[in-house]
Amino acid sequence: MTAPLRSNNLEAFWMPFTANRQFKQQPRLLVGAKDMHYTSADGRQILDATAGLWCCNAGHGRQKIVEAVSNQVAELDYAPAFQMGHPxxxxxxxxxxxxxxxxxxxxxxxxSGSESVDTALKIALAYQRARGKGTKYRLLGRERGYHGVGFGGISVGGISGNRKTFGTMLTGVDHIRHTHDIERNAFSRGVPEYGVEFAEELERVIALHDASNIAALIIEPVAGSTGVLIPPKGYLKRIREICDKHDILLIFDEVITGFGRVGTPFAFDYFDVMPDLVTVAKGITSGVVPMGAVFAAKHIYDTFMDAPENTIELFHGYTYSGHPLACAAALATLDVYEEEGLLTRAADLASYWEDGLHAMKGLPHVIDIRNLGLIGAIELEPIPGAPTKRAFSAFLKAYENNLMIRTTGDIIAMSPPLIVEKSHIDQIFETLTRVLKSID
Incomplete structure (x- = not known):
């Protein structure tokens, strides 16, 4: 016997990373999306300045991707990935x-990005053991880093709100300091001048634990979810040199920066630093179907393949690894990126984006502005005794004015779809200027 149908009062859905009680009193419901805009439940066109959650890089409702997914579900809806495959x-x-x-x-x-991170961490640990260096079990992350919400990700991550209520997490994890230096680098345009010396913090942590015990370091080339922290000049190259010196794997978390966000296909291209493992998600399907991946260097893969031929080389995977719908969406997304030059389009618009963003210097409460490619952040001075309130007020006011932004702490973060036009950029910053002038 089925339960009676209940009215949709929004109560049943426990929303992620959301002030549930506040939202359900004044819900912000999206009912449609096309290209650069969402449609709200009350019929307004909301300009998307965040590519959804950093993921809809090709924009919304792209016909080629829609048709690919539709055709795929009719042809092959699911295929197991364990001991089986699909083309x-x-x-x-x-x-x-x-x-x-x-x-x-x-x-x-x-x-997902969270699964990509946990996968990369497990590959790193298993790789060290497979090559006879099983004492290398420690993992290093960075303060203010975001690596998803799995226990591996929050352990190597460095955002306190994501960690403080979940116990001891993984053992054997340590962190190097973040690169944020607002005193020296405030209002930098692009890559900041100061802070390469922060990479030497890695040497200190290695000395504390000894390199023979450290498997890998994971960092975001550009720390996104913590508020767009751009690495100082030379920092990532120095990190790579230290990892090489001590035989430590370097993992780049490119869940946000991958697939064109900084003006090159990946951030490791932009900074000319080659990691051993790369985590991606979000833009791989332009957010249409959940999917992530880990890119692995040849020497890592080959080490696992040294096992007997009939044995499973890596005891890890997911029911939906390489799901047919996700693969179809990803292949069509790559087509769109290639046909429209989207993986490098951010480089063409970067200076226009930068000028519009930095024109807000001097507005009330603005204490820093940061940018790279088509990523931007505006850091606001917190209200004493009420951290996050000012930025959240800006978020709500922007939505009222048909603009979707994202906030983290007292930082406004933006990352529009890569199909953004200069007219959209103008609208984003004109609206945001009015918003910042209107909030306390």
Whole structure:
């Protein structure tokens, strides 16, 4: 006997990363999306300045992607990935590998950025053991880093709100300091001048634990969810040198920066620093179907393949690894990126975006502005005794004015779809200027 149908009072859905009680009193419901805009439940067109959650890089409702997913679900809705396969998973892996420079040449599919991070951490630990260095079990992250919400991700992550209520998490984890230096680098345009010396913090932590015990360091090339922290000049190259010196794997978390966000296909291209493992998600399908991946260097993959031929080399995977719908969406998304030049389009618009963003210097409460490619952040002075309130007020006011932004702490973060036009950029900053002038 089925339960009686209940009215939709919004109560049943426990929303993620949301002030549930506040939202359900004044819900912000989206009912449609096309190109650069969402449609709200009350019929307004909301300009998307955040690419959803950093993920809709090709914009919304792209017909080629819609048709690919529709055709795929009719042809093959699901195929197991354990001891079985389907053609599109191999096609997608090969296509991604062809996009990547050597030595990155293998792809492990996941379903989200969080799963990609946990997968990369497990690959790093298993790799050290497979090559006879099982004492290398420690993992390093960075303060203010965001690496998803799995226990691995929050352990190596460095955002206190994501960690403080979940116990001891993984053991054997330590962190280096973040790169934020507002006193020296406030209102930097692009990559900040000061702070390469922050990389030396890695040497201090290695000395504390000894390199023989450290498997990997994971960092975001650009720390996104914590408020867009751009690495100082030379910082990432120095991090790579230290990892090489001490035989430590370097993992780049490119869940946000991957697929064109900074004006190159990946941030490691922009900074000319080659990691050993790369985590991606979000833009791989332009947010249409959940999917993630880990790119692995040849020497890592080959080490696992030294096992007996009939044995499973890595005891890890997901029911939906390389899901047919996700693969179809990803292949169509890559087509759109290629046909429209979206993986490098941010470079063409970066200076216009930068000028519009930095024109807000001097507005009330603005204490810093940061940018790279089509990413931007405006840091606001917190209200004494009420941290996050000022930025959240700006978020609500922007939505009332048909603009979707994102806030983290007292920082406004923006990352529009890569199809954004200069007229959209003008509208974003004109609206945001009015908003910042109107809030306390």
């Amino acid at each position: 599109k998973a191999f096609e997608l892996a090969a296509r991604l590998a062809n996009m990547l420079p050597a030595p990155l040449d293998h792809v492990f599919f996941t379903n």
